[in-house]
Amino acid sequence: MKRARKRVLVAGGAGFLGSHLCERLLNDGHEVLCVDNFFTGSRENIRHLIPNPYFEVMRHDVTFPLFVEVDEIYNLACPASPIHYQFNPVQTTKTSVHGAINMLGLAKRTKAKIFQASTSEVYGDPTVHPQTEDYRGNVNPIGPRACYDEGKRCAETLFFDYHRQNGVNIRVARIFNTYGPRMHPNDGRVVSNFIVQALQGNPITIYGEGTQTRSFCYVDDLIEGFIRLMAAPDEVTGPINIGNPGEYTIRQLAENVVRLTGAKSEFVWKPLPQDDPLQRCPDITKAKTLLNWQPTIHLEEGLTRTIAYFADQLGVSLA
Numbered sequence: 001m002k003r004a005r006k007r008v009l010v011a012g013g014a015g016f017l018g019s020h021l022c023e024r025l026l027n028d029g030h031e032v033l034c035v036d037n038f039f040t041g042s043r044e045n046i047r048h049l050i051p052n053p054y055f056e057v058m059r060h061d062v063t064f065p066l067f068v069e070v071d072e073i074y075n076l077a078c079p080a081s082p083i084h085y086q087f088n089p090v091q092t093t094k095t096s097v098h099g100a101i102n103m104l105g106l107a108k109r110t111k112a113k114i115f116q117a118s119t120s121e122v123y124g125d126p127t128v129h130p131q132t133e134d135y136r137g138n139v140n141p142i143g144p145r146a147c148y149d150e151g152k153r154c155a156e157t158l159f160f161d162y163h164r165q166n167g168v169n170i171r172v173a174r175i176f177n178t179y180g181p182r183m184h185p186n187d188g189r190v191v192s193n194f195i196v197q198a199l200q201g202n203p204i205t206i207y208g209e210g211t212q213t214r215s216f217c218y219v220d221d222l223i224e225g226f227i228r229l230m231a232a233p234d235e236v237t238g239p240i241n242i243g244n245p246g247e248y249t250i251r252q253l254a255e256n257v258v259r260l261t262g263a264k265s266e267f268v269w270k271p272l273p274q275d276d277p278l279q280r281c282p283d284i285t286k287a288k289t290l291l292n293w294q295p296t297i298h299l300e301e302g303l304t305r306t307i308a309y310f311a312d313q314l315g316v317s318l319a
Ligand code: NAD
Pocket: 011, 012, 013, 014, 015, 016, 017, 018, 035, 036, 037, 038, 039, 040, 041, 042, 060, 061, 062, 063, 075, 076, 077, 078, 079, 080, 081, 095, 099, 117, 118, 119, 120, 174, 175, 176, 177, 178, 179, 184
């Protein structure tokens, strides 16, 4: 008989997305083992989960083997923002590649179902718009973003080879830009940067002309997509885009943040980082048809919730 309560490993569980996933899995009645080396994650993100007797935290680096007994694995361990993944690029590639091998080896031995947090960055600076899963991407293999993009591409290769070669039950999600409470305030990502700058009355830093686009998904919507992908029939391996197709220029995002915070911040223009993608928007037809999933939280609502979180963190009172 199948046990309803599953033992679920969340690698990278103390990070932004991981902490929300741990919380959701505990709320759904599962046992959660959060594995993290605390490179970009923090105890603060999971402090509220510690009293739960079904929650366990293990300090561990996924580039080393891990022997535990689990039913499901979510592999989210990897620094995700350009500042963090470029801090030690060799370690970033190792985390994606060796981390995937170890998590897949663990899945193979325990016969656990395993989920990979892949990324829209596998499409690089895309020449197809919006991006469908069959688009093979336009990644510079030797640029400063390559440690992340190519590491994630290789991890996808490993997932599909373990699936074909060893029959491992895999789920690969290509995640597009996601935002919400518990984003790292200093990781340089655009939503956290703009909100923190606006709340502190500092200038909003727009890179390039601000005409590049991104599509922003609120974290709760994203986690619902993860859960549905994991619960889908075994033939639904992905890769499958999970993101919000609402597309905005970076300038529009800045204007929204200024309006919703009531900030007096002005805009300052900074150089566009190398290999910064010009546009990004998911085609989510597959997620809609195979998972019956689509985002429900509009940018304005999600930003309002995220602004409230950062205001609380920074001790700023909103008018
Ligand atoms: P995050 O940096 O907040 O979380 C990553 C977590 O992994 C952190 O807790 C970090 O300490 C941990 N970690 C890093 N290297 C590790 C290692 N070697 N061993 C064990 N733990 C390690 O980032 P996030 O935004 O929560 O992203 C989670 C996952 O989702 C990442 O794999 C990322 O690539 C992917 N993703 C995120 C986004 C996004 O917009 N947030 C978009 C696409 C993909």
